[in-house]
Amino acid sequence: MASRWPERVRIREVGPRDGLQNEPGFVPTAVKLEWIDRLADAGLTYIEVTSFVSPKWIPPLADAEEVAAALRRREGVTYAALVPNMRGLERALRAGIDEAAVFMSASETHNRKNINKSIDETLPVLREVASAAKAAGKTVRGYLSTVFGCPYEGAVSVEQAVRLTEALLEMGVDEVSLGDTIGVGHPRQVEAVLTELLGRVPPDKIALHFHNTNGLALANTVIALQMGIRTFDASCGGLGGCPYAPGAAGNVSTGDMVRMLHAMEVRTGVDMTKLSEASAFILQALSRTG
Amino acid sequence: MASRWPERVRIREVGPRDGLQNEPGFVPTAVKLEWIDRLADAGLTYIEVTSFVSPKWIPPLADAEEVAAALRRREGVTYAALVPNMRGLERALRAGIDEAAVFMSASETHNRKNINKSIDETLPVLREVASAAKAAGKTVRGYLSTVFGCPYEGAVSVEQAVRLTEALLEMGVDEVSLGDTIGVGHPRQVEAVLTELLGRVPPDKIALHFHNTNGLALANTVIALQMGIRTFDASCGGLGGCPYAPGAAGNVSTGDMVRMLHAMEVRTGVDMTKLSEASAFILQALSRTG
Numbered sequence: 001m002a003s004r005w006p007e008r009v010r011i012r013e014v015g016p017r018d019g020l021q022n023e024p025g026f027v028p029t030a031v032k033l034e035w036i037d038r039l040a041d042a043g044l045t046y047i048e049v050t051s052f053v054s055p056k057w058i059p060p061l062a063d064a065e066e067v068a069a070a071l072r073r074r075e076g077v078t079y080a081a082l083v084p085n086m087r088g089l090e091r092a093l094r095a096g097i098d099e100a101a102v103f104m105s106a107s108e109t110h111n112r113k114n115i116n117k118s119i120d121e122t123l124p125v126l127r128e129v130a131s132a133a134k135a136a137g138k139t140v141r142g143y144l145s146t147v148f149g150c151p152y153e154g155a156v157s158v159e160q161a162v163r164l165t166e167a168l169l170e171m172g173v174d175e176v177s178l179g180d181t182i183g184v185g186h187p188r189q190v191e192a193v194l195t196e197l198l199g200r201v202p203p204d205k206i207a208l209h210f211h212n213t214n215g216l217a218l219a220n221t222v223i224a225l226q227m228g229i230r231t232f233d234a235s236c237g238g239l240g241g242c243p244y245a246p247g248a249a250g251n252v253s254t255g256d257m258v259r260m261l262h263a264m265e266v267r268t269g270v271d272m273t274k275l276s277e278a279s280a281f282i283l284q285a286l287s288r289t290g
Numbered sequence: 291m292a293s294r295w296p297e298r299v300r301i302r303e304v305g306p307r308d309g310l311q312n313e314p315g316f317v318p319t320a321v322k323l324e325w326i327d328r329l330a331d332a333g334l335t336y337i338e339v340t341s342f343v344s345p346k347w348i349p350p351l352a353d354a355e356e357v358a359a360a361l362r363r364r365e366g367v368t369y370a371a372l373v374p375n376m377r378g379l380e381r382a383l384r385a386g387i388d389e390a391a392v393f394m395s396a397s398e399t400h401n402r403k404n405i406n407k408s409i410d411e412t413l414p415v416l417r418e419v420a421s422a423a424k425a426a427g428k429t430v431r432g433y434l435s436t437v438f439g440c441p442y443e444g445a446v447s448v449e450q451a452v453r454l455t456e457a458l459l460e461m462g463v464d465e466v467s468l469g470d471t472i473g474v475g476h477p478r479q480v481e482a483v484l485t486e487l488l489g490r491v492p493p494d495k496i497a498l499h500f501h502n503t504n505g506l507a508l509a510n511t512v513i514a515l516q517m518g519i520r521t522f523d524a525s526c527g528g529l530g531g532c533p534y535a536p537g538a539a540g541n542v543s544t545g546d547m548v549r550m551l552h553a554m555e556v557r558t559g560v561d562m563t564k565l566s567e568a569s570a571f572i573l574q575a576l577s578r579t580g
């Protein structure tokens with residue numbers, strides 16, 4: 001078996017949004033901005049910096065406008081933000097964000113709990129947002145959650161995940177990020193899902209978003225690499241993850257992922273020293289505010 | 291790419307020897323015996339229970355004779371012990387151990403530091419031990435350390451690892467365990483080493499022994515599974531590992547490995563509940579003696 005390992009992989013840094021959104025304390029805007037700038041300085045070319053979901057729902061990111069407005073923009077870096085609906089998109093566009101990230105779940109119950117709509121009711125909303133974002137000259141990312149398991153329903157049908165990925169791409173989404181929201185995915189499952197999916201969707205449209213709940217995020221990443229996936233979400237410091245599983249590991253850590261990839265001679269463009277410093281910076285800040 | 295996942299994998303539980311040998315405190319013999327019995331009760335069919343290296347070098351395992359003599363033997367379980375030389379083998383045989391495990395390193399410097407002999411001087415010693423063990427009707431395991439990297443020399447030649455594996459098998463060793471002693475191996479390297487090795491040695495003669503220093507033990511295991519390896523070492527509670535890397539993760543935890551394999555529908559024969567209880571038992575005991 002001669003696997004093909006890629007020369008290069010794209011990392012989508014989601015720490016400033018996905019990592020901070022469940023933090024109990026409010027991280028000062030200036031700290032967020034310095035962290036984001038350190039991440040860009042470390043060579044990360046895609047950073048999800050905040051969320052334009054209502055501050056009522058995500059108080060830790062209530063300063064979305066301030067963060068977006070004060071970004072020290074670097075050339076070649078995409079500054080993205082989560083956007084739930086047209087109102088969120090309008091705020092994001094006024095704030096000058098580069099990419100809008102829409103989201104939904106592959107399982108009906110999680111989608112209802114998270115978005116308060118059925119999957120069928122969600123699709124037209126995302127379509128409207130995606131079209132408007134594209135019309136405004138922005139790129140669009142689509143998060144599909146609970147692909148590898150739902151906290152309410154358990155197993156999620158691969159066919160459903162593939163169908164929704166196709167629906168997102170069909171509405172103009174540039175990249176779909178398949179999320180293992182509760183961290184139950186395992187290598188054999190990753191292989192099975194990707195075998196189905198990549199029969200119908202090109203690999204360069206897909207990113208994978210693993211959580212390290214069971215310590216399998218890197219094992220899952222390796223299988224996805226073998227299957228041809230070249231884009232992975234990660235969170236500096238491993239921040240984030242499910243707020244309902246205290247003590248559980250969260251998002252796969254950007255450092256762990258980059259360290260593995262570099263050992264495997266896969267380039268990421270990331271400077272490990274600067275990334276470690278960025279990680280230490282935010283962990284120290286959180287120990288003050290948490 | 292259609293990987294073949296096995297129906298079943300063999301776990302070699304090394305916790306009572308490899309896990310305890312670097313512990314600062316002495317674990318009472320009765321505690322060791324209860325732990326070993328709990329491991330057998332959890333369905334582990336191979337347990338390395340102690341070491342017949344001189345107690346001068348490994349004080350935590352100074353009760354090797356007592357442990358071996360008092361084992362509550364269960365049918366179908368192999369009780370193995372580490373054996374450095376003829377004197378160690380004689381002790382192990384008198385103690386009625388089922389399998390003798392000899393050891394050496396793939397890198398010259400580590401071998402000299404660990405065994406005080408060159409690799410060429412070590413091979414005849416191991417040959418004598420292996421022959422005598424076989425003549426006494428025992429099976430023999432051979433540990434080959436530092437296959438994926440040496441703390442003194444850095445990179446280790448794959449050709450050297452393959453040559454020494456062949457030498458061990460040729461002297462009658464039944465199974466060679468390739469060790470990532472300092473936990474620097476990564477999936478691409480595992481693939482490269484196994485590609486060379488399995489061109490010359492059948493996979494059922496090989497076990498892999500990973501450490502989780504960089505969080506890659508399970509990712510490495512997945513690649514080895516894909517390559518046809520069906521036997522893995524693990525340590526209950528993740529005990530053990532390099533005494534010179536404080537805070538670093540040690541041996542891959544049996545629980546983490548079994549949990550992954552069961553999720554992947556690979557059978558191990560291990561009862562996860564009982565294994566977790568065995569892990570809690572020894573961790574609690576260590577918190578009293580450490």
